[in-house]
Amino acid sequence: MAEWEGIYTIWFREAKRYVRYRSRILSSVVTPLLWLLIFGTGLGSAIRFGNVAGGYKAFIFPGIIGQTILFTAIFSGVSVIMDRQYGFLKEIMVAPVSRPSIVFGKALGIGTAAIIQGVILLLLSFVVGVHMTPVIFIASFLLMIPISVGLGGVGLLIAIFTDSMEGFNLIMSFIVLPMFLLSGALFPVTGLPSFLQVAVYLDPLTYGVDALRQVILGYGALPLYVSTIVVVGFALLTITLSATLFSKKEQNLM
Amino acid sequence: MNVNEKNLFEGAIMDYIIETHDISKTYGDFTAVDKINLKIPRNSVYGVLGPNGAGKTTLISMLCTILHPSSGSATVNGYDVMKNSKEVRKSIGVVFQSRALDDILTGREHLEMHAALYGVPNELRKERIEEVLNLIALGDKADEFTKTYSGGMKRRLEIGRGLIHHPKILFLDEPTLGLDPQTRENIWEYIQELNQKEDITVLMSTHYMEEADKLCDEVAIINRGHIITSDSPKNLKRELKADIITMKVDDQEKFIKEAEKLDFIKNIMTVDSEIKMMVESGENLVATLVNFANKNNIIVNSIELEHPNLEDVFINYTGTRIIEGAK
Numbered sequence: 001m002a003e004w005e006g007i008y009t010i011w012f013r014e015a016k017r018y019v020r021y022r023s024r025i026l027s028s029v030v031t032p033l034l035w036l037l038i039f040g041t042g043l044g045s046a047i048r049f050g051n052v053a054g055g056y057k058a059f060i061f062p063g064i065i066g067q068t069i070l071f072t073a074i075f076s077g078v079s080v081i082m083d084r085q086y087g088f089l090k091e092i093m094v095a096p097v098s099r100p101s102i103v104f105g106k107a108l109g110i111g112t113a114a115i116i117q118g119v120i121l122l123l124l125s126f127v128v129g130v131h132m133t134p135v136i137f138i139a140s141f142l143l144m145i146p147i148s149v150g151l152g153g154v155g156l157l158i159a160i161f162t163d164s165m166e167g168f169n170l171i172m173s174f175i176v177l178p179m180f181l182l183s184g185a186l187f188p189v190t191g192l193p194s195f196l197q198v199a200v201y202l203d204p205l206t207y208g209v210d211a212l213r214q215v216i217l218g219y220g221a222l223p224l225y226v227s228t229i230v231v232v233g234f235a236l237l238t239i240t241l242s243a244t245l246f247s248k249k250e251q252n253l254m
Numbered sequence: 255m256n257v258n259e260k261n262l263f264e265g266a267i268m269d270y271i272i273e274t275h276d277i278s279k280t281y282g283d284f285t286a287v288d289k290i291n292l293k294i295p296r297n298s299v300y301g302v303l304g305p306n307g308a309g310k311t312t313l314i315s316m317l318c319t320i321l322h323p324s325s326g327s328a329t330v331n332g333y334d335v336m337k338n339s340k341e342v343r344k345s346i347g348v349v350f351q352s353r354a355l356d357d358i359l360t361g362r363e364h365l366e367m368h369a370a371l372y373g374v375p376n377e378l379r380k381e382r383i384e385e386v387l388n389l390i391a392l393g394d395k396a397d398e399f400t401k402t403y404s405g406g407m408k409r410r411l412e413i414g415r416g417l418i419h420h421p422k423i424l425f426l427d428e429p430t431l432g433l434d435p436q437t438r439e440n441i442w443e444y445i446q447e448l449n450q451k452e453d454i455t456v457l458m459s460t461h462y463m464e465e466a467d468k469l470c471d472e473v474a475i476i477n478r479g480h481i482i483t484s485d486s487p488k489n490l491k492r493e494l495k496a497d498i499i500t501m502k503v504d505d506q507e508k509f510i511k512e513a514e515k516l517d518f519i520k521n522i523m524t525v526d527s528e529i530k531m532m533v534e535s536g537e538n539l540v541a542t543l544v545n546f547a548n549k550n551n552i553i554v555n556s557i558e559l560e561h562p563n564l565e566d567v568f569i570n571y572t573g574t575r576i577i578e579g580a581k
Contacts, residue, residue, distance in 0.1 A: 008370070087352040094318055094320055094346075095344060
């Protein structure tokens, strides 16, 4: 019982923080819109892109949702580093709450923030001419849960191994951007040179984007059940891993 | 009320709420805490006094379970810090040396969050939070974000937060570090009141002598990971046997000649036009010296008694001043 309370409390704080940083919410809505409207329209006019309704803009729409979730989740996960620097982590660590509960609470909080971002984008689907139905909306929403939690887990793992925000640029260049670019958010993942093909399929976000594309646009590179299993499996893996490491490395987190 | 009186009232033999046995913490070659043995009486205010880098924070971190000892053991409220860390955490409130607040939560939210994390029953929470808010006197600021708080308010909030779950022991790591003298005095009063009103033991670390002297029933002086000595501040100072009595008399030469025969004076000297005498337990001797002067027809113009402070105790044991002691 007490552990649930702990998870809830940590989730609640995370959610409050998210809602209170209005500038962050605003910028994380504007950034994907810029991608869709400028990059999507620009490149869409320069290339002939299949027979997809809505063209290239519509094609990258699920990819940009994936990107938004990726950025929100990783940066929220990395906020643990800030908690550590500002000392607030100690207050949580010295409470009679188990380490895994702290990680679950955090991951759920991160997931919540990322899902809110994703939902805002889903509601803006008309901008790129994607037809949205209640079924598509609910199915996308459900898919976003494991995608957000899994990427939040990546953020937490990064935070466990990084002790200051100085490593932030490294995280951007070596983790976040490659994950985004390799995910097939901006181009179809079929028919690529084989070295790139391998890299693409090693990127967990590929499966999230592909599943979202299946649900929203009705086509993708992999069967929906395969990408869903990978996405859920990845979420379970990163959360279990960060809960274990968090407990193990708690000494280094102070 | 001092420790002995309290225990007399309780009719109990000495009862220790924290005990450590050769507790140590090493980082590679560096020993931060070296086989420390502490016994902290229940309901006392116990001070760990020492320069920066002496190992105070490391010691407290081990007792509040966020650092594992490299060797040795400790019990807090009867629970082993390694084996029963959850029970230990439930028994204690901790105020860390560095701030541990979230700048975009309000004071009240910090208290609510803490109450939930420590499993304070729902029906009690409101009452406890009000109780603490009254105590720490945040006033209207309770519902503002903590980034708008002054240093003293932040500290009071942190201390109040540590009390929400009615801990048996409150750890305060350098509670007044970086605060202005006025706020420091307020926090001192607050800690004293708390200790008198509540059934609570306070373990605090500090490098301010004055603080330890004023607040603590007992003090352990620590330097380079070792406990140098521990006792009540009063006894520690008395052990130095170095009260100084300064006198001004009309006939200095005669007084000194006569006074040299007194065996309670360990040293006598003249500084400018004053006579300085090193004695033990000076408060009992002031009257004696005045009477002695009168008997010898010497007129006393002034007499003054100075006690040594804890700084002198520290210097006596380590040969350095506490501020420089770290290196």
